[in-house]
Amino acid sequence: MRLLSTHRSELNQLFVFELSDGYKVESVFYRGDTLCISTQVGCAIKCPFCLSGSLGLVRNLSSEEIYAQYDLLKDTLPIRRIAVAGIGEPLMNYPNVVMSFWRFKNMGLKVSFYTIGFPHTYLGHLIKLPHNGITVSIHSTRADKRKKLIPHGGNLETLISTLRKEIEGLSKRKKKKISLAYLLLKGINDSYEELEEFVRLVSELGVSATLLYYNDTGSFKAPSEQEYEERFLFLKKHGIKVTLSTRFRKDKLGGCGMLLVNRV
Numbered sequence: 001m002r003l004l005s006t007h008r009s010e011l012n013q014l015f016v017f018e019l020s021d022g023y024k025v026e027s028v029f030y031r032g033d034t035l036c037i038s039t040q041v042g043c044a045i046k047c048p049f050c051l052s053g054s055l056g057l058v059r060n061l062s063s064e065e066i067y068a069q070y071d072l073l074k075d076t077l078p079i080r081r082i083a084v085a086g087i088g089e090p091l092m093n094y095p096n097v098v099m100s101f102w103r104f105k106n107m108g109l110k111v112s113f114y115t116i117g118f119p120h121t122y123l124g125h126l127i128k129l130p131h132n133g134i135t136v137s138i139h140s141t142r143a144d145k146r147k148k149l150i151p152h153g154g155n156l157e158t159l160i161s162t163l164r165k166e167i168e169g170l171s172k173r174k175k176k177k178i179s180l181a182y183l184l185l186k187g188i189n190d191s192y193e194e195l196e197e198f199v200r201l202v203s204e205l206g207v208s209a210t211l212l213y214y215n216d217t218g219s220f221k222a223p224s225e226q227e228y229e230e231r232f233l234f235l236k237k238h239g240i241k242v243t244l245s246t247r248f249r250k251d252k253l254g255g256c257g258m259l260l261v262n263r264v
């Protein structure tokens, strides 16, 4: 595996790696200390708002290939955190992801995960790791709608009961390290009625929430800044801990949903 090219915007640095069989994956360095890494070539979940899943799954990355994204950059960048949030669903390649997790931990790095929470059994395992945050994509509390937004992401009811069971015994502080993500899509899931349902779920579980901004990949419309802000204030008013997409995640280069398989 080798570093093929580097791309820069004002906020992010994107790295394209070529694997030994010629496929390419991407990593993003952002916030001055965090490397977002990929775990698969492509993705089987095929969320319609994400470019990484548009080709489906090609193959899993080995634990070596996951680790190498950090290893090839560590001498030139001040990486202190790893976000397992690039191309691929980490739970779909769990054995290799967990092997690289322990290597990162042994290097003293903080590791956080972004997942759709499926397969559910692995979500239970993931929650038990000494992680630095897990963000689970919900995007809708309505099963039929979630199925459209996360087509191969398992059953919503089972996801919620898994979360209930795995989170139950955790301290208040540990519960807050788990966040439910809601990607706000104009005219799709942005009604206050649906946001109220989301608040109820977040409150019941005692976790945090992340309100994600949609980077335009051509399939949906993003709410305006004002609509986004209003929904954020609505969530806050209901007493849940909520964070917003950072400007790094909203960047066209390397932002959420913008990583490509085999960029040319």
Ligand code: SF4
Binding pocket: 043, 044, 045, 046, 047, 050, 051, 052, 053, 054, 086, 087, 088, 089, 116, 257
């Ligand atoms: S959002 Fe995540 S799970 Fe969905 S297609 Fe993209 S990489 Fe896969």
